[in-house]
Amino acid sequence: DAKTTQPNSMESNEEEPVHLPCNHSTISGTDYIHWYRQLPSQGPEYVIHGLTSNVNNRMASLAIAEDRKSSTLILHRATLRDAAVYYCILRDLGGTSYGKLTFGQGTILTVHP
Amino acid sequence: EPEVTQTPSHQVTQMGQEVILRCVPISNHLYFYWYRQILGQKVEFLVSFYNNEISEKSEIFDDQFSVERPDGSNFTLKIRSTKLEDSAMYFCASSEAQSSNQPQHFGDGTRLSIL
Numbered sequence: 001d002a003k004t005t006q007p008n009s010m011e012s013n014e015e016e017p018v019h020l021p022c023n024h025s026t027i028s029g030t031d032y033i034h035w036y037r038q039l040p041s042q043g044p045e046y047v048i049h050g051l052t053s054n055v056n057n058r059m060a061s062l063a064i065a066e067d068r069k070s071s072t073l074i075l076h077r078a079t080l081r082d083a084a085v086y087y088c089i090l091r092d093l094g095g096t097s098y099g100k101l102t103f104g105q106g107t108i109l110t111v112h113p
Numbered sequence: 114e115p116e117v118t119q120t121p122s123h124q125v126t127q128m129g130q131e132v133i134l135r136c137v138p139i140s141n142h143l144y145f146y147w148y149r150q151i152l153g154q155k156v157e158f159l160v161s162f163y164n165n166e167i168s169e170k171s172e173i174f175d176d177q178f179s180v181e182r183p184d185g186s187n188f189t190l191k192i193r194s195t196k197l198e199d200s201a202m203y204f205c206a207s208s209e210a211q212s213s214n215q216p217q218h219f220g221d222g223t224r225l226s227i228l
Contacts, residue, residue: 032214043117043204043219044148044156051214087156091214099144099208100169101217103156 004088009108012078020073020107022088027068032091035062035073036101037084044087044103047073083111115139119205119220126195127228134190134223136205145188146206146217147180149173156204162188192225200227
């Protein structure tokens with residue numbers, strides 16, 4: 001699986017936007033970009049994914065660079081409940097990994113009241 | 114919203130004993146996974162399962178581990194002879210399909226403590 005690089009930690013204030021970056025300079029043309037998060041004492045939770053175009057859902061937005069070598073997860077208004085570890089994961093459309101997710105260390109997001 | 118449920122939430126077992134961790138995946142999902150997370154470390158893939166067969170397993174998933182779907186709703190992970198280093202959070206996940214644009218849905222895990 002192609003490698004991703006994320007900052008170890010980030011901080012935000014409640015009700016402010018948060019931009020979580022991810023670098024994936026070795027991404028292949030068939031890799032989807034997935035984001036998961038893990039709240040304290042819980043299992044990972046799917047957030048959003050995309051291939052080339054920017055994506056929006058009820059939880060977040062995903063902005064993908066034109067060359068696809070980086071992406072940014074955007075939380076439009078952070079809440080205390082958004083404090084979690086955020087993982088950026090590449091998944092190969094054409095691979096034979098049978099769906100496994102390869103987690104890195106992720107970014108620890110702290111949200112201040 | 115349907116969810117993956119895992120039982121028990123916490124399991125304490127003596128070293129060398131067998132343990133079975135149970136999961137009820139989302140009902141229309143066909144692909145099932147186990148992951149583990151040792152305290153303070155990354156979430157690690159153990160095994161994927163489809164159509165009553167293991168699709169893929171990691172190096173961690175050695176002969177002491179086995180998985181089973183004993184009925185239409187449960188998915189279990191058995192550790193035959195537990196070791197101290199098996200202490201971890203174990204997460205079950207399921208998905209509708211295995212393709213890379215399908216999300217996986219995780220349970221909240223079983224904390225396994227080996228004494």
